[in-house]
Amino acid sequence: MPKLKTHSASKKRFSITGTGKVKMGHACKGHLLISKSTRAKRNHRKAAYASSANAATIKKLIPYK
DSSP: OOOOOOOHHHHHHEEEOTTSOEEEOOSSOSSOOTTSOHHHHHHTTSOEEOOHHHHHHHHHHSTTO
């Protein structure tokens, strides 16, 4: 079987944990931060995990990670 290409945008945004979960960053942290509460900004610093429905698709995009 031929090699698969890794989706370039996905490899920068997602990583696979040791247990197989898909780790990602939160959205809404790039700009317009003055209007957001400190609590919201702090909570968005932590890692997020993709849902099982989305994780299957993401894993196909980054097969060798």
